[in-house]
Amino acid sequence: MYQWAFLIFLYLIGLLYINVLFPNLSNNHRQLLSPFFGVGFSGVVVGFLLIARIPLSLPYFFICLLLILIFAKILLKILYLHNLSWGQLFAHTSSNVLSISFVLYLVISCFFVLSGFADASPDSTQFEATGRYLAQGGLVNSSTPQMAFMLNGRLLIVGAMHAMTRLFGGYSLYALNPTMCVWLLLFLAYTIFILNRKVDNVTRILLLLFFVITLGFYKHFFNGMFAIHSNQLSMIFFTVSIVSLYFFTVTEEKSWVYIGSLTIGFACLTRVDMLLCSLIFFFLLTLIRKTDYNMMKYAWYIFFVSLLPWRAFTLYYTPLNTWYVNATQLYLLIGANIILCLLSTQLHRYNRTPVNLIRKSPFIVGPIIIFLLIFFIPEKVELSWNLFIKYILLGHSTWLLLIISLIISTISFYYIDFREKNYYILFIPTGLYLFMLFLLVAFAGYENVDHSASRMVFHTVPLFIYSLFIGFSTAVTNKPKTSREMLAS
Amino acid sequence: MVGYDLCHQKDFDCKLILKSKYSKTKKILSVSYKSLFCTFFQIISISFIVLDNHFIYEAMIKSKNYFILREKVRSFKSEFGIKYQTKNNSKDNLIMNPEEALNLRMGKISAAAYLDESTIISINGSNRLEQMKNFLEIYRNSSKQSNIIILGDLIYEFLGSQIDTLFVPFKTPDYCYEFAQTLWCQIESLSWFVYPIMVVIFDDYSYELNESEYYSIKRNLLRVEGSDNTLINIPIANRNGNRQNYYLYSYGKEIFVYPLSDPLSG
Numbered sequence: 001m002y003q004w005a006f007l008i009f010l011y012l013i014g015l016l017y018i019n020v021l022f023p024n025l026s027n028n029h030r031q032l033l034s035p036f037f038g039v040g041f042s043g044v045v046v047g048f049l050l051i052a053r054i055p056l057s058l059p060y061f062f063i064c065l066l067l068i069l070i071f072a073k074i075l076l077k078i079l080y081l082h083n084l085s086w087g088q089l090f091a092h093t094s095s096n097v098l099s100i101s102f103v104l105y106l107v108i109s110c111f112f113v114l115s116g117f118a119d120a121s122p123d124s125t126q127f128e129a130t131g132r133y134l135a136q137g138g139l140v141n142s143s144t145p146q147m148a149f150m151l152n153g154r155l156l157i158v159g160a161m162h163a164m165t166r167l168f169g170g171y172s173l174y175a176l177n178p179t180m181c182v183w184l185l186l187f188l189a190y191t192i193f194i195l196n197r198k199v200d201n202v203t204r205i206l207l208l209l210f211f212v213i214t215l216g217f218y219k220h221f222f223n224g225m226f227a228i229h230s231n232q233l234s235m236i237f238f239t240v241s242i243v244s245l246y247f248f249t250v251t252e253e254k255s256w257v258y259i260g261s262l263t264i265g266f267a268c269l270t271r272v273d274m275l276l277c278s279l280i281f282f283f284l285l286t287l288i289r290k291t292d293y294n295m296m297k298y299a300w301y302i303f304f305v306s307l308l309p310w311r312a313f314t315l316y317y318t319p320l321n322t323w324y325v326n327a328t329q330l331y332l333l334i335g336a337n338i339i340l341c342l343l344s345t346q347l348h349r350y351n352r353t354p355v356n357l358i359r360k361s362p363f364i365v366g367p368i369i370i371f372l373l374i375f376f377i378p379e380k381v382e383l384s385w386n387l388f389i390k391y392i393l394l395g396h397s398t399w400l401l402l403i404i405s406l407i408i409s410t411i412s413f414y415y416i417d418f419r420e421k422n423y424y425i426l427f428i429p430t431g432l433y434l435f436m437l438f439l440l441v442a443f444a445g446y447e448n449v450d451h452s453a454s455r456m457v458f459h460t461v462p463l464f465i466y467s468l469f470i471g472f473s474t475a476v477t478n479k480p481k482t483s484r485e486m487l488a489s
Numbered sequence: 490m491v492g493y494d495l496c497h498q499k500d501f502d503c504k505l506i507l508k509s510k511y512s513k514t515k516k517i518l519s520v521s522y523k524s525l526f527c528t529f530f531q532i533i534s535i536s537f538i539v540l541d542n543h544f545i546y547e548a549m550i551k552s553k554n555y556f557i558l559r560e561k562v563r564s565f566k567s568e569f570g571i572k573y574q575t576k577n578n579s580k581d582n583l584i585m586n587p588e589e590a591l592n593l594r595m596g597k598i599s600a601a602a603y604l605d606e607s608t609i610i611s612i613n614g615s616n617r618l619e620q621m622k623n624f625l626e627i628y629r630n631s632s633k634q635s636n637i638i639i640l641g642d643l644i645y646e647f648l649g650s651q652i653d654t655l656f657v658p659f660k661t662p663d664y665c666y667e668f669a670q671t672l673w674c675q676i677e678s679l680s681w682f683v684y685p686i687m688v689v690i691f692d693d694y695s696y697e698l699n700e701s702e703y704y705s706i707k708r709n710l711l712r713v714e715g716s717d718n719t720l721i722n723i724p725i726a727n728r729n730g731n732r733q734n735y736y737l738y739s740y741g742k743e744i745f746v747y748p749l750s751d752p753l754s755g
Contacts, residue, residue, distance in 0.1 A: 116623045120631035122675070125638045128628075129681035132645070138684045145677040171620035174627055214539055222543040228627075394566065398541075405537035412530040415523050465538055472531040475524055 002169035007035075007109040007179055009168070011102065012093075013065065014038025019092050020073050021262075022255045023084055031101035032187040033259065035180060036240055039233065040266035040306075041068070042164060043157035046134070047269065047310045050155075055137040058167050104186070109179045117226055118174035124228035128172055130154040131162020140317060151314040152325040157270040158230040177232040181225035184236045185216050188466050191243060195250065196473050207473060215465045219398070224458050230271050235459040237267035238277050242429050242463055245284055246470075249422040254295055257285065261299040265306030272325050273456065275333035276436045278303065279340055280429050286344040287358040288425070293348040300341045308334075329444070359424060366435055373442065384442035392454045393434075399457055402464070406430060409468055412475065420474045426467035430460045603714040608725065612647065612711075621646070630716045633665060633674040639715040640673075641682025643723050644735075644746060647711060653732040655683065655746070658692035669697060669739035671719045698740040706738065706745055718742055 014037035018030045025033075045064045046056060054060050073084075084092070096102070130150055140147065150159070165173040193208045215221055225232060244260035247253075264281045267274040285291055285299060311334060318327045373381045393399050409427070416423050434457070441453050549555045604625065609618045624642065628635045644652065657679070659666040665674040680688040698706065710722040720743040738745040 116626070118627045120628050120635070122632035122634045125628065125632065125634040125678055126675065126681075129638060129641070129678040132641075133681040133684045136645070136684045138681070144684075145680050149677075150681070171617075172624045172627065174623075214535060217542045217544060218538055219541045219543045219546050390566075400562075401537045401541040405534040408530055408537070409534035412527040412534075415527040416531075465535075468531060468535050468538070472528065472535065475527040475531050 001113070003165055003171075003173065003175055004110055004113045006165050006168040006170060007113070007175060008106065010038030010042060010176075011035045011105050011109075012038070012097070013041065015096055016089070016093050017041050017069065017072070019089055019096070020069060020084065021076070022259065023092070024253070025255055025259075027096065027099075028101065028190065031096060031099060032183070032190060033240070035105065035183050036236060036263065036266075039157065039161065039176075039180065040237070040263065040269070041065070043160040043266065043269055044068070044306065044310075046160035046163060047156045047313075050134075050140050051309060051313045053139055055139060056134045056163055056167065057137075061164070061167070105179075105183065108182050109175060112175035112178045112182075116174070117178075118228055119223070119226040120228050126150075126154050127158050127162055127228060127230070130159035131164075131166055131173065134159065134163035135166035140313075142317065148314075148318045148322050149324045151317055152272050152330070154230075155314075156310055157233055157266065161233075174226075174228060177227065177229075178225045180236055181221070181232055182216075184239060184462060185212060187240070188215070188243065188462060191247065192466070192469055192473075195470065198477070199473070207469065211465075211469050214469075215462055218461065218465065220402075220458055221461055224461075229455070231455045231458050234267050234271045234274050234277075235462060237263045237270060238274065238459050239462045239466070241267065241277075241281050242284070242425065243466065245281070245288065246422060246425045249288055249290065249425065252290060257291070257295055257299050258302055260285070261302040262306060265303045268303075268307050269310055272330070272333070273440065274459075275337060276440065277429075277433065277459070278307075278337055280432050280436075282337075282340050282344055283358075283432075284425050284429065286347065287355050288422075289355055291348060293345065296345050296348045300345065303337075304341075362428065362432055362435075369439070373439075377442075380442040384438050387451060388438050388441040388453055392451065392457065399454075402457075402461070405468070406434075406464065409471065412471065416471045416474050420470075423467070423471060423474060426463065426470055430464040430467070433460045603712065603720070605712045608711050612725065617646075625713070628716075629714070633672060633716075634678060635716045636671065636719055636721075637673050637675060637679050638682055639713070640721055640744070640746075641679045643711075643713055643721055644686070645683050647723055647725070648735065648746065649683070649686070651732060651748075652683075652686045652735045654687040654689055654734045655679075655737070656689050656691040656694070656734060657737045658690070658694075658696040660690050660692045668737075668744065670742050671715075671739060671744055672717065694736060696736065696738050698738050698745070702738075703740040703743075706747055710745070719744065722746070724748065 011034050014034035015030065018025070018034050018037050022030065042061075042065070045061055045068060048064055048068070049056055049060055073089075133144075133150075138144065140151065144150070161176055162173045165176075189208050189212050192211050193204055196204050196207060199207070241260040241264040244256045244263065248256035248260070260281060264274075264278045268278055282300070282303075285296065311330065315327060315330055318325070318330060320327045370381070393403050410431075413423075413427055417427075437453050437456055440456075441451070604622065606618060609621065613621075621642075625639065628638060644655065657676070659668070659673055659676045665672055666676065667673075676688075676690070707722070709725055711725050713721050713723075715721050722743060723746045733748050735746050735748050738747055
């Protein structure tokens with residue numbers, strides 16, 4: 001039951017943070033996002049304590065959590081964004097607790113804690129070991145064996161969650177991933193329900209149920225959510241960030257951009273390779289016509305503030321030559337994000353964003369990159385072609401039906417994109433992400449059946465299936481319409 | 490009811506409009522060919538995902554037809570040059586038989602493993618025992634790395650306040666170390682698991698027990714089964730005693746954590 005207490009804590013702390021940061025969101029959205037924020041901010045606090053060289057303990061954790069909350073509140077007040085008094089904030093949060101959403105969360109988390117079912121892999125042992133190390137007072141220092149691997153491979157967020165479970169009195173963490181995955185399923189189902197307001201209620205409910213069954217029982221999602229690994233939280237944060245962008249195009253509410261930017265920051269704190277996904281997120285943000293310079297600037301600020309302190313800290317302990325992620329690779333990933341930041345902010349600063357060209361750029365740049373790689377390093381392309389395309393996507397790892405589905409849905413993409421311009425935001429990330437994985441395997445690949453790229457395909461599964469359903473609901477409604485019209489009630 | 494086609498030149502979108510026989514001005518159904526075409530492909534796409542359902546898959550893999558279909562797909566892939574067989578060089582594939590792997594995943598084998606429950610209850614209480622059982626059920630036989638963390642868990646749980654330094658003879662440049670008939674991989678995890686206990690790799694002691702040493706050491710021990718039938722034995726120590734150095738010993742499929750470098754001297 002200690003683990004259940006920890007899961008409830010994540011919801012409540014997330015709710016408190018989201019009430020401070022985004023009070024203008026609807027109550028349902030805040031409730032549905034709160035566990036993800038709880039996980040993210042708890043991870044950030046653990047990171048802060050590690051950077052400050054303070055051994056992890058519950059009192060220090062709570063003090064730090066409160067300090068960050070106070071800092072965020074003061075900052076928002078200075079920026080004249082929101083000015084909720086402490087009394088209002090706690091009253092708001094307390095009233096939120098007495099809700100169907102919270103009760104549902106209690107039931108789901110309790111079910112997974114009691115069921116005790118989890119799927120452990122070799123990597124799970126290291127996540128568990130990292131959590132024990134931190135909970136038992138371990139700090140980051142070079143004398144600890146494999147410290148660089150622990151920092152870049154097993155921390156921050158998942159290792160932090162394992163450590164916090166121990167501090168809360170739990171034995172080992174296993175119920176977090178299934179709880180969060182089911183919560184993501186509910187969040188996505190709710191947004192599908194909201195986005196189809198013009199359709200009659202029976203159809204909406206049927207569509208919602210069909211989506212829940214399709215994604216919930218999809219082989220990789222159903223089995224994958226029980227795994228003790230970092231892929232599940234990465235998938236959740238990545239999906240929430242892209243769906244947030246789509247919601248921004250629908251509602252024109254800026255908060256969604258900042259939510260997306262924060263959650264993609266959390267994704268990058270969960271897994272280092274998610275720094276590739278942040279490129280996709282900001283690429284998509286750049287081509288949204290409603291994005292202005294300030295919004296773009298603040299989105300990057302939020303992303304870098306959540307990410308850079310930890311990454312700079314890990315860089316200090318990461319040698320140039322190590323078997324896991326090395327310093328050069330980290331510099332490259334962070335550097336790519338900084339370059340995109342400079343480009344995208346400058347384009348928006350002078351209102352010179354060639355949106356149409358940017359939209360088409362993946363179809364132009366992608367083949368050029370492949371052509372150049374074939375020309376200069378054909379052996380790397382061959383490795384990636386064999387390992388990623390033939391073996392992982394079309395072979396042993398049984399992603400085959402998902403890939404067939406992706407290819408078929410591409411046929412209808414052009415038409416749906418004509419009807420709903422912002423469909424691009426939901427559909428394109430899957431293709432871009434798979435392309436990036438192809439490049440990742442080419443440059444950092446090794447011949448092994450247990451290649452992590454196989455698990456990384458999982459990150460894009462909910463988003464792809466979600467895009468299929470949004471595409472389907474767009475296709476069955478006749479008239480061309482914008483997102484705004486879809487939401488209008 | 491009558492129907493006719495209407496084509497818009499602008500977006501080349503043809504519509505089939507059905508009108509009521511009695512009220513010709515009232516359009517009762519308007520279907521866009523493009524929309525139909527597109528909906529059809531979306532439904533096909535979603536159908537493939539639905540087909541990849543967990544329950545359908547679990548039911549299918551038990552049928553002969555699935556194997557026939559799988560062989561056909563494989564031969565198709567071979568024919569078109571998209572089949573690739575990588576070397577099975579993963580260090581983590583402990584169980585190669587898929588049926589056995591499935592059984593293990595479902596907890597059918599691990600649930601029957603040995604655990605000295607009464608001793609654990611007397612030391613840590615029944616609540617901790619339940620949590621520990623759950624931990625063991627999740628990790629036991631999950632991979633080659635599970636033995637090392639089960640050992641680490643037992644040491645921290647029962648000897649955490651007793652050990653200053655733990656000497657282990659895992660002196661190998663390889664990822665895994667064979668200790669008598671037991672296997673230990675990713676040794677670093679042990680250091681992380683038992684922190685702040687120091688783990689030192691040291692093999693200058695006779696860590697393989699003979700029969701007399703085995704019977705001498707095997708008294709008043711807590712016994713837990715790890716992965717691959719490995720039995721882990723740890724002494725039930727006085728929890729308020731002073732910290733001392735401990736050593737790791739092996740005998741067949743059993744390993745022992747013991748406070749003396751010479752087991753017979755105890």
